[in-house]
Amino acid sequence: MNQVICTVDVVLLTIRHDALMVAVIAREHAPFKGRLALPGGYIHANEDHNAYDAAIRVIKEKAGIVAPYLEQLLTFSGPARDPRGWSVSIAHYALVPFDLVYQADNDVKLIKVDGKLSLPFDHDTMVQKALERLSNKSQYSSLPCFLAGDMFTLPQLQRIYEVLMGEPINKVTFRRKIGEMDMLELVEGGFAASGAHRPAQLYRLKNAFRQRLMLLERGM
Amino acid sequence: MNQVICTVDVVLLTIRHDALMVAVIAREHAPFKGRLALPGGYIHANEDHNAYDAAIRVIKEKAGIVAPYLEQLLTFSGPARDPRGWSVSIAHYALVPFDLVYQADNDVKLIKVDGKLSLPFDHDTMVQKALERLSNKSQYSSLPCFLAGDMFTLPQLQRIYEVLMGEPINKVTFRRKIGEMDMLELVEGGFAASGAHRPAQLYRLKNAFRQRLMLLERGM
DNA sequence: TGAATAGTGTCTTTGAGACAATATTGC
DNA sequence: GCAATATTGTCTCAAAGACACTATTCA
Numbered sequence A, B: 001m002n003q004v005i006c007t008v009d010v011v012l013l014t015i016r017h018d019a020l021m022v023a024v025i026a027r028e029h030a031p032f033k034g035r036l037a038l039p040g041g042y043i044h045a046n047e048d049h050n051a052y053d054a055a056i057r058v059i060k061e062k063a064g065i066v067a068p069y070l071e072q073l074l075t076f077s078g079p080a081r082d083p084r085g086w087s088v089s090i091a092h093y094a095l096v097p098f099d100l101v102y103q104a105d106n107d108v109k110l111i112k113v114d115g116k117l118s119l120p121f122d123h124d125t126m127v128q129k130a131l132e133r134l135s136n137k138s139q140y141s142s143l144p145c146f147l148a149g150d151m152f153t154l155p156q157l158q159r160i161y162e163v164l165m166g167e168p169i170n171k172v173t174f175r176r177k178i179g180e181m182d183m184l185e186l187v188e189g190g191f192a193a194s195g196a197h198r199p200a201q202l203y204r205l206k207n208a209f210r211q212r213l214m215l216l217e218r219g220m
Numbered sequence C: 001t002g003a004a005t006a007g008t009g010t011c012t013t014t015g016a017g018a019c020a021a022t023a024t025t026g027c
Numbered sequence D: 001g002c003a004a005t006a007t008t009g010t011c012t013c014a015a016a017g018a019c020a021c022t023a024t025t026c027a
Helices: A051-063 A098-103 A123-139 A143-147 A154-165 A171-181 B051-063 B098-103 B123-139 B143-147 B154-165 B171-181
Strands: A005-016 A019-026 A040-042 A069-078 A087-095 A109-112 A184-192 A200-205 B005-016 B019-026 B040-042 B069-078 B087-095 B109-112 B184-192 B200-205
Touching: A005 A051, A005 A069, A005 A098, A005 A123, A005 A143, A019 A051, A019 A123, A019 A154, A040 A051, A051 A069, A051 A087, A069 A123, A069 B069, A087 A123, A087 A143, A087 B087, A123 A143, A123 A154, A143 A154, A154 A171, A154 A200, B005 B051, B005 B069, B005 B098, B005 B123, B005 B143, B019 B051, B019 B123, B019 B154, B040 B051, B051 B069, B051 B087, B069 B123, B087 B123, B087 B143, B123 B143, B123 B154, B143 B154, B154 B171, B154 B200
Parallel strands: A005 A087, B005 B087
Antiparallel strands: A005 A019, A005 A040, A019 A109, A069 A087, A184 A200, B005 B019, B005 B040, B019 B109, B069 B087, B184 B200
């Protein structure tokens, strides 16, 4: 009556060339052995403090990194989503700067999220729900900063916001909002030169905002 | 290694005399037998289609009603939250008009949520998270309508919004927003007389909005 | 008629977006 | 200087809130 399989899955997202990418790995075991799927695994009751810790462990084991941002997404459940039987998967989503995924020693493949994914289980739905959550939260928080690297320019950050929200933002408004949030500090003497034009000032997140989200009263 | 207990819990909320109340029931079995706690129970793998259906079943069994609004909240997990062992509880929250809870034949008790609750397990946290979610969603959606009855006046609805959001709303702005959402229809000849003053017009939700939320671009 | 709440009109203030002017770089 | 992008100033327009006026009921 309570034969329920308990797992966690992680929708690990990053951004590259103005495109959102999701991390997938070839499955080592049945079911769907060899197929590309979201990183995931059983909850280890003897080892994990809770599902969040299980997700941290999965990211570390499968992608070799510690994600700057990780949040519980939704829990998927039912008799048919996993051929092994009635199952529960506590889905999470993680945001990681591209360099962090790329430099790590892992077998992760990155797939653009705008095409058809055709992942096994209900992983397509998980990705879709993660994108919805991300799109919503980006409108009224500092969440997108976790996809930028340690240092970034305001035009770069604006492009990230635009990719996540799926629509252009007014430049003046964007800078006003970022100013209101008061979460960035200027990198002294740091400029990003990228061609025959004025270089952009580099910024970094203030320490206080590396651990928590800044919320906006009114959205972007 | 995968000895995990799987349950669902429901934060069933209603509003009475401008105060938010949560439904609790005396526990029939150990642990915490006799203590007031959120309605919940094991997932029945042979019977439930998924966790959402399990929550519907729990509400029906324990409170004798079908909630107009039900949504998955968060999943709570860990070795210590339930004395029976490493457990997962998929928490949901439900919104129900007061009359529906009150008329039903059940053993539900309603407690104001503003005092200290001291519920067993991590149920206090569940209630707190439900209130946060409710407060957030109320700012930019029609969610509070599910706490009103079949018919209601605009002043009544405004008071519900104010209770959920925890702050007063400008009357003119409120009516402008409700008008924009275009989700209410006037009840012909329906007025709520309540004393020595002009009676208020009764409205009801248009049919299309009984099943889905209306979202606002900018919040209340 | 007076008190009380419902409902509406309108003015003021605030904030978002448009536009454009200035700044800095490599060629 | 010219092209290209960064950064900032300012004007315009739309939305939110304040205020007040009218409407309707019962005592």
